[in-house]
Amino acid sequence: MMTSNEKQVRKRNRAEVRFRSYGVLSLLAAGSVLLFLIYTIVSSGYSAFFRATVLLDVQLNAEHMDVTPPYTQDVLMQGRYTSVVKQALYAQFPEVTDRKHRRALAKMLSPGAELVVRDYLIDHPDRIGSTVSLEVPLSSDFDQLYKDHLPRSGEHIRFTATQLQWYDRLRQEARIHYRFNTQFLFGGDSRYPELAGIGGAVVGSLYALLVCFLLAFPLGIAAATYLEEFARESRLTRIIEANINNLAAVPSVIFGLLGLAIFLNVFGLPRSTPLVGGMVLSLMTLPTIIIATRASIRAVSPGIRQAALGMGASPIQVVFHHVLPVAMPGTLTGTIIGLAQALGETAPLLMIGMVAFIADIPATPLDASAALPVQIFLWAESAERGFVEKTSAAIMVIMAFLILMNLLAVIIRSKTQSKVE
Amino acid sequence: MTFLQLLLVFIALSVSAGVLGWRRANDPVFLQGRRPRSRAVYHGSYMALWCALPMLIVALGWLSVEPWFIRPAVLQVLGSVAGQPVEHAAFQYLEIRNIAAGILSDANASEVIRLAVERYRSLSQSASVVFSGLFLLAGILGFYRGYQKIAVDFPARERVEKFVRFFLLASSMVAILATLGIVLALVVEALRFFKHVPLLDFLLGLQWSPQVAIRADQVGSSGAFGAIPLFAGTLLIALIAMLVAVPIGLFSAIYLAEYARPSVRTIAKPMLEILAGIPTVVYGFFAALTVAPLIVRASATVGLQASSESALAAGLVMGVMIIPFISSLSDDVINSVPTSLRFGSLAMGATRSETIKKVILPAALPGIMGAILLAVSRAIGETMIVVMAAGLASNLTANPLESVTTVTAQIVTILVGDQEFDSPKTLAAFALGLTLFCVTLVLNFIALKIVRHYEERYD
Numbered sequence: 091m092m093t094s095n096e097k098q099v100r101k102r103n104r105a106e107v108r109f110r111s112y113g114v115l116s117l118l119a120a121g122s123v124l125l126f127l128i129y130t131i132v133s134s135g136y137s138a139f140f141r142a143t144v145l146l147d148v149q150l151n152a153e154h155m156d157v158t159p160p161y162t163q164d165v166l167m168q169g170r171y172t173s174v175v176k177q178a179l180y181a182q183f184p185e186v187t188d189r190k191h192r193r194a195l196a197k198m199l200s201p202g203a204e205l206v207v208r209d210y211l212i213d214h215p216d217r218i219g220s221t222v223s224l225e226v227p228l229s230s231d232f233d234q235l236y237k238d239h240l241p242r243s244g245e246h247i248r249f250t251a252t253q254l255q256w257y258d259r260l261r262q263e264a265r266i267h268y269r270f271n272t273q274f275l276f277g278g279d280s281r282y283p284e285l286a287g288i289g290g291a292v293v294g295s296l297y298a299l300l301v302c303f304l305l306a307f308p309l310g311i312a313a314a315t316y317l318e319e320f321a322r323e324s325r326l327t328r329i330i331e332a333n334i335n336n337l338a339a340v341p342s343v344i345f346g347l348l349g350l351a352i353f354l355n356v357f358g359l360p361r362s363t364p365l366v367g368g369m370v371l372s373l374m375t376l377p378t379i380i381i382a383t384r385a386s387i388r389a390v391s392p393g394i395r396q397a398a399l400g401m402g403a404s405p406i407q408v409v410f411h412h413v414l415p416v417a418m419p420g421t422l423t424g425t426i427i428g429l430a431q432a433l434g435e436t437a438p439l440l441m442i443g444m445v446a447f448i449a450d451i452p453a454t455p456l457d458a459s460a461a462l463p464v465q466i467f468l469w470a471e472s473a474e475r476g477f478v479e480k481t482s483a484a485i486m487v488i489m490a491f492l493i494l495m496n497l498l499a500v501i502i503r504s505k506t507q508s509k510v511e
Numbered sequence: 512m513t514f515l516q517l518l519l520v521f522i523a524l525s526v527s528a529g530v531l532g533w534r535r536a537n538d539p540v541f542l543q544g545r546r547p548r549s550r551a552v553y554h555g556s557y558m559a560l561w562c563a564l565p566m567l568i569v570a571l572g573w574l575s576v577e578p579w580f581i582r583p584a585v586l587q588v589l590g591s592v593a594g595q596p597v598e599h600a601a602f603q604y605l606e607i608r609n610i611a612a613g614i615l616s617d618a619n620a621s622e623v624i625r626l627a628v629e630r631y632r633s634l635s636q637s638a639s640v641v642f643s644g645l646f647l648l649a650g651i652l653g654f655y656r657g658y659q660k661i662a663v664d665f666p667a668r669e670r671v672e673k674f675v676r677f678f679l680l681a682s683s684m685v686a687i688l689a690t691l692g693i694v695l696a697l698v699v700e701a702l703r704f705f706k707h708v709p710l711l712d713f714l715l716g717l718q719w720s721p722q723v724a725i726r727a728d729q730v731g732s733s734g735a736f737g738a739i740p741l742f743a744g745t746l747l748i749a750l751i752a753m754l755v756a757v758p759i760g761l762f763s764a765i766y767l768a769e770y771a772r773p774s775v776r777t778i779a780k781p782m783l784e785i786l787a788g789i790p791t792v793v794y795g796f797f798a799a800l801t802v803a804p805l806i807v808r809a810s811a812t813v814g815l816q817a818s819s820e821s822a823l824a825a826g827l828v829m830g831v832m833i834i835p836f837i838s839s840l841s842d843d844v845i846n847s848v849p850t851s852l853r854f855g856s857l858a859m860g861a862t863r864s865e866t867i868k869k870v871i872l873p874a875a876l877p878g879i880m881g882a883i884l885l886a887v888s889r890a891i892g893e894t895m896i897v898v899m900a901a902g903l904a905s906n907l908t909a910n911p912l913e914s915v916t917t918v919t920a921q922i923v924t925i926l927v928g929d930q931e932f933d934s935p936k937t938l939a940a941f942a943l944g945l946t947l948f949c950v951t952l953v954l955n956f957i958a959l960k961i962v963r964h965y966e967e968r969y970d
Contacts, residue, residue, distance in 0.1 A: 102862055109864035113766025116759040117779050123831050124786055130801050131793070312682030320679060333686040339885070339955040340948065341892025343919050344693060347944045350926065351696035357574060358608075373689045380686075406672040434790025437894035437919070441926050456514070463792045470796045470899060478800070485793050492788055 131489075135482025141271040141284055142236035143225040144199070144260055146178035148207060150218050155207075161215035169211070171204035175226060182265070183256060194253055200227040202273075202285040225267060230283040230476035232257060236266065240475065274483065278449045279460060279468075283476025286469070288484050290451040294364050294444070294459030295433060301368025301455055302375055302432050307425055309372075310379030311414065314421075317380070318387040319409050338377035345370050346441025354442060362443040362458035370438045375428040382424020386417040419506035423499045430495040434488065436463040462488045517570075517646060524650045525563040528657060532558030535661050542663055549667035557667040560674055561657030565649035573642050581634050588627045607631050697948055700941030707935040708736045713942060715739060719905035719916075721925060721936045736939055738946070740905035744915030748826045748897060749890035751911055755830025756890075757883060760837030767838070768845040769867055787835035795899030798828035803900060810912055817912040818902065825900040826911065829893055833886050840885065844878030844965070845871060877965040884958035888951040894919040918943050 152158070154177070157169040176196050180186065186195055203226035210224060211217070227233070231248045234240040235257065240248060249257075260266050277287025313334075321327040349370035353359050359366050390413050398408040414421075439445075444464050452459035460468070462484065469481040533555030536547050547554070582604060589603060607624060611631045661667070705713070716737015763783070767776055803824040810817040817823070848871050856866040872879070902914030903924055925940040 102865070106862045106864045109867070110766070110770055112762045113770060116762035117766060117775075117782075119759055120763060120786060120831070120834050121779075121782050124782060126801075127789070127793075127797050130797065134800075309682045309685055312679045313685065316679035316683045320676065321683070330683050330686055333690045335959065336952065336955065337686055337689055339888065339951065340693065341888075341894065341919065341951055343892065343894045343922055344697075344944055344948050346926075347922070347941060348689070348693045348696050351700060351941070352692050358577075376686065376689075404668070404672060406675050410675075430788065434788075434792070436790065436792040437898075437923060440923055445927055463790055466790075466792050466796065467895065467899070470792075470799065481796060481800075485796065488790060489793070492790075496788065 131482045131485050135479055135484075135486050137237045137239070138274055138479040138483030139271055140237075140268055141274075142228045142233045143267050143269050144179075144228055145223055145225050145265045145267065146175065147181065147221055148174055148178040148224050149221045150174065150207075150211065152218050155211075155218075157211075157218070161211070161218060163212055166208060166211050166215065169208065171207040175199065175203045175207060182260070182263075186256075191252065194250060195256060198229055198232055198253060198256065200229045200233075200284045201282055202227050202280075225269065227284050228266070230474065233284045234476055236268065237479075239479070274480070275487075278451050279447060279465065280449060281447075283474050283480055286477070286480055288462065288465055288487060290448060291460040291462045291465035291484070292487070293451050294367075295462040297364035297452060297455040297459065298367040298371060298439075298461055299429055299433060301365055302371040303425070303429060305369065305372035306375040306379055306428065310376050310425070311383055311421060313376070314380045314383035314387060315409055315414065318384050319405070319413070334377050334380055337373065338381070342374060342435055343437040343441070345374055346438035348373070349438060349442045360456060360458070362446050362448070364444075364452065364455040364457075364459050364461070366442050367439050367444055367461060368455065370442060371432040371435060374435065374438070375425075375432050378428035378431065379421070379425050382427070383417065383421045386420025386424075387413060389420065390416045419502050423503050426495050426499040426502075430492050430499075433491060433495070434463055436467055439464050440467070462491075517643065520647065520650070521563070521566055524566070524654060525559045528562035528654050529555040529559035532556075532657065532661055535658070536667070545663050547667075548664045549669075553667040553671050554661050554665070556671045558654070558657035558661065560671065561653045561660070562650055563653075565653040566646055569642075569645050569649045573645070577638060577642075581631065581638065584634055585627050585631045588630045589623055603627075611635070693948065697941055697945040700938050701945040704935055704938035704942040707938070708942075712736065713738055717907060719921075721921070721939050734935060736935065736942075738918070738943065740907040741916060741918045741921055741943070743907055743909075744822065744901070744905070745891055745917040745919075747822050747909065747911065747915055748829060748901060748917060749887060751823060751826025752829035752833055752890045753883070753887060755827055756833035756837050756886060759830075760834045760886075761841055761879065763834065764838040764841035764845060765867060768842050769863060769871070783835040783838055786831065787839070789832070791832065791893060791895040792899070794828050794832050795895040795897075798824045798896055798900035802828055806912070815912060818914040820900060820902040820914040821912050822901060822915045823911040825897050828900065829890055829896050832893070832896065833889055836889060837882055837886050840882035841875070841879050844875045844882065844962075847878075848874045875965075877961050881958040881962035881965065884954050884961070888954035888958070891954075892919065892947060892951050894923060898923050918947050922947075 151174060154174050155169045155171055157165055176192075176199075179195060179199060180192060183195060186192055206224055206226045210222070228236070231240065235242070235249070242254060257266075273285060274287050276289040277285065278290040279288075280286040313330075317327065317330065321330075349366055353366050353369055354361055359369075394412050394416060395408055398412045399405075403411065439461050444459065444461050445468060446458060446460075447468075448458055448460050450457070466481055466484045466488065469477045469484060533551045535541055536549075536551035536554035585607060586604060603624070607627050608631065610624070610628050713736050716735065717739050718735035718737045719740045720735045763779070767779055771779065799820075803819055803821060806821055806824050806827075807817045807819055852870050852874060853866060856870040857863070861869065897917045897920040901920055902916050903920065904914065904916060905921075906913060906915050908915060922940045922943050925936060
């Protein structure tokens with residue numbers, strides 16, 4: 091027989107266990123969603139780093155390519171290479187002669203195939219007139235078929251039965267290869283998934299981050315220094331602090347409206363450029379840098395300050411020669427974290443027009459450009475099946491950048507901690 | 512001169528001024544054997560400042576004045592040919608500028624536009640000559656003035672430090688400027704919007720269909736700007752998000768603060784930080800590509816029909832995004848409850864969960880409420896998840912399986928791509944932005960007040 095007291099204790103202990111399990115379950119839930127997210131992205135994205143190519147024996151006939159000597163780069167850029175690539179493919183299937191089937195055959199190749207020939211010739215102009223074996227990309231549909239992302243049969247099948255036969259024959263002849271897709275990492279955007287790359291978006295994002303850093307880093311340190319070292323308790327100081335806290339909490343899309351109305355329409359700065367993107371992002375990064383810098387300035391031991399003052403340094407010299415150098419690791423950590431947040435921001439960049447389709451890699455921050463998160467958005471909205479893996483792969487790239495930046499921040503933090511100890 | 516050339520001139524002049532000042536303050540002949548009052552490096556900095564600042568002031572002044580000269584002159588060309596005031600002036604001016612810059616081709620442009628482009632080109636060319644002249648003049652004059660100032664007993668350090676102090680103050684004013692810029696941009700454009708659409712129609716209207724006729728004679732699309740469906744959609748998604756984030760975030764925080772061993776914490780904390788660091792566009796992609804189809808399938812098995820852009824998908828994923836926000840804020844709050852309260856309760860024989868429920872949570876409640884309010888303002892302002900996973904058509908419903916649209920999603924949809932700046936449709940985005948700004952401002956203000964009040968209680 092249990093006494094009522096024992097019963098009560100048991101009940102209370104059970105409640106204890108239950109309560110505790112809620113906590114474990116919550117953490118498990120958050121963790122499993124994170125794992126699921128990572129799994130989804132990686133499993134659908136890793137294949138975008140590769141693409142299927144077909145090995146063709148291309149006859150580099152100068153007449154067919156519409157090029158005349160001297161074979162300078164300019165001349166070769168103007169050449170027409172479609173027909174030689176098609177002829178090389180037709181040569182694989184001599185039995186296909188009628189125009190309709192030949193057109194279906196040519197559709198198996200990516201429009202980027204001719205660019206492979208062009209780039210080869212620019213590197214080897216002396217090979218004109220000879221026959222060379224070149225690997226040219228397959229069209230997106232067959233690329234997806236190779237990766238088992240599209241079914242061979244079913245309702246919405248995207249190939250004809252003959253095309254599938256040709257494809258199988260090419261595979262039997264070991265002409266189809268699976269290669270690392272450097273064009274994805276270094277190339278510009280394209281309407282064709284198998285040719286699209288994130289190089290332009292990465293460069294655009296780096297330019298925007300550079301502008302953001304050049305603006306927010308000095309301004310943030312200066313503002314933090316003023317507030318910590320020189321500001322007196324006054325209404326102005328309180329207003330400044332309230333504004334900084336407020337800026338940190340304003341939704342990012344509002345910053346986009348600011349950039350659109352002020353930077354683009356009032357100041358007339360060029361639309362779609364990393365310059366304006368970086369300016370908008372710098373306003374969002376500023377509070378992060380200011381708050382981190384203030385915290386690390388506050389942590390500088392007063393002894394350093396007093397010693398410098400005692401040696402006759404002016405207040406400005408104390409700050410710039412002694413306090414700020416000691417506070418720099420904390421400032422850098424805050425800056426890197428702020429920049430990492432800025433790298434992932436999408437909405438404000440959409441507002442200032444960084445969504446335009448731009449195939450070129452920007453040369454300066456004043457060129458119209460895409461940015462990495464916006465490129466993800468654009469590909470995610472795209473209807474083509476081939477862009478799904480590109481989107482996931484672009485996410486993998488942006489996450490890699492974020493992890494690197496955070497690692498850097500962690501390293502700086504731990505290095506300085508060991509030094510202080 | 513191009514921007515790059517001007518920049519090079521700017522750098523070259525300023526650096527040479529600095530070097531010259533430094534050398535002059537080091538020159539024994541000039542100093543006549545006396546020790547200068549300030550160190551040479553301050554003389555150099557002083558001269559460099561005298562060189563750089565006038566050029567910067569000219570450049571900034573020009574940037575803010577130039578549009579007011581060129582724009583009216585160019586639009587006048589349009590007006591004089593058409594014989595009437597220009598319609599959609601901002602739009603046409605943008606087109607002219609884009610053609611002049613070579614972004615747009617002039618193949619489709621009318622004769623008038625071509626004339627205006629010519630005018631724009633010639634005007635901006637002469638403007639650029641005048642500007643380059645002024646810029647150089649400012650630099651050279653400043654250079655000369657700074658050079659003259661250098662003397663043995665000149666207090667260069669004091670002057671430079673005075674400027675540095677001014678620069679520090681000015682930098683901290685940038686935050687105020689940014690807020691002012693936001694308020695100004697939103698209010699000006701929103702007021703223009705409310706000229707077309709009365710404020711009450713906007714705040715209380717039940718119809719949202721911002722497609723407005725581009726030409727006056729177009730029929731059928733007058734545009735309706737009642738924002739209630741957007742507010743309802745925003746609140747629905749935010750509610751779903753909070754239903755996910757508050758319990759999970761709060762229990763995680765309690766567990767981490769009160770129960771977890773250090774080893775668990777070293778895994779769980781970075782995990783939550785990763786969740787917090789994932790860009791919202793990634794969450795949006797996840798919601799649209801993975802979660803939404805799962806919901807469609809799951810509801811089909813129980814016999815319900817879910818839209819492929821359901822509020823539920825956006826809300827659930829947004830909730831996941833907000834979990835780390837709530838957990839880290841609540842963690843701080845719970846940790847700042849004095850240990851004496853905890854020990855007192857445990858000493859009375861309460862179990863740990865009883866201590867948490869009856870002592871710690873009541874004590875931490877104001878702080879947690881503040882955290883939740885901040886999270887709500889986050890959820891309302893979140894953009895990419897709803898743009899990608901929630902719908903675009905307005906729909907006044909409380910059914911989470913249907914598609915709804917939100918304030919932020921509408922702002923983005925309206926403003927992405929080319930817009931003309933006079934139409935109520937474009938201006939509506941700014942009215943929505945103003946509403947969003949005000950609501951989040953109030954939420955943040957209340958939340959910070961609560962949190963601060965709470966912090967003071969246990970200090």
